[in-house]
Amino acid sequence: KATRIAIIPGDGIGKEVMEEAIKVLGYIEEYDSTLQIEVKIFPWSSDYYLKHGQMMPDDALETLAQYNAILFGAIGDARVPDDVTVWELIMPIRKQFQQYVNFRPIKSLPGISSPLANGGDIDFVIFRENAEGEYSNSGGRIYNNQPQEMTIQNTVMTRIGIEKIVRAACDYAHKNHKTKITSSTKSNAIIHSMKFWDEHTKKTLAKTSPKLQLESIYIDALVAYFVERPQDFEVVVASNLFGDILSDLGSAIVGGLGLSPSANINPEREYPSMFEPVHGSAPDIAGKGIANPIAQIWSLALLFGHIGRPDVEELIVTAIEKVLREGIVKTADIGGRATTKEMGNAICEAIVAM
């Protein structure tokens, strides 16, 4: 039975880097003829919004539910407010399909120098809670345009939500022979939600993985440690907001957004998971054909790992590493002059050569 992949390129460089990922997919099918893949491309984006008044059709989630996985590019366009693009496209997919794990590997790559003087041999992963937390639409504002104008934005944390993300991090730690979980917190100042986070993180670990060491670090200190001693981390677990910030920082210390993939996972596999680069639509370079496609192609690799083909994941990652190690073809963000297409082609050639 064919594996069905839904592809949403989105806006800006999302469309450009997705073309390269689709090219890689073609080569993968040639590499392994037993692999049956059925792909459909959905044009849901800001352009779609400007035409139809919504980011995606009413039955979009029902349509996506029929796929095994979703490969997503990026969205964001100056003509549509950012909260509309995010809340009408990415958020509904993450929430509907209970993709409560946002998994982001942070790994030093050959041929890529870190902006940190001590930036070698970094290798950890971030498990960001992806379904609740600070990114809620609960709250509001009153007294608009009056002196007493005010707003409240609520954080929603549930015991089950925390247990699930911590359990997913522990499962990963066991499977990958890791010994330590680092939890990011701010329970000294955010005394309701973050104390609750600490309490249930600790309880979950004690119950499911008593052998794993748990360290809990305040987010403000943790960002400094990411810079000062990034080699000390193995598995970092974080709330939605903290995980978002930590993963962009993590991405920066190993070479930047152009290289960083992510996975929005529903571990129970009741629904499709979604794979996307950490970066956005990069309006500053969109249309120039110079975006780095590696984050997108690596996200495709994570997709294969998730659908039970770790061999294909390894093949793609090895090809990326080979091209970077040779250092001949590099896009501008990593110090070269190659175009998006040239970078994509180099990775395809590396796959063919293996």
Ligand code: NAI
């Ligand atoms: P961004 O990630 O789009 O860009 C930040 C910087 O990194 C820019 O200088 C950009 O040129 C560079 N960059 C990003 N990806 C690159 C790549 N593959 N190759 C080379 N350089 C790359 O973040 P920004 O500027 O904060 O947001 C731009 C738009 O993207 C906004 O509309 C925002 O809402 C949206 N966005 C969407 C996301 C998504 O689709 N999941 C995630 C983050 C932002």
Ligand code: MG
């Ligand atoms: Mg982010």
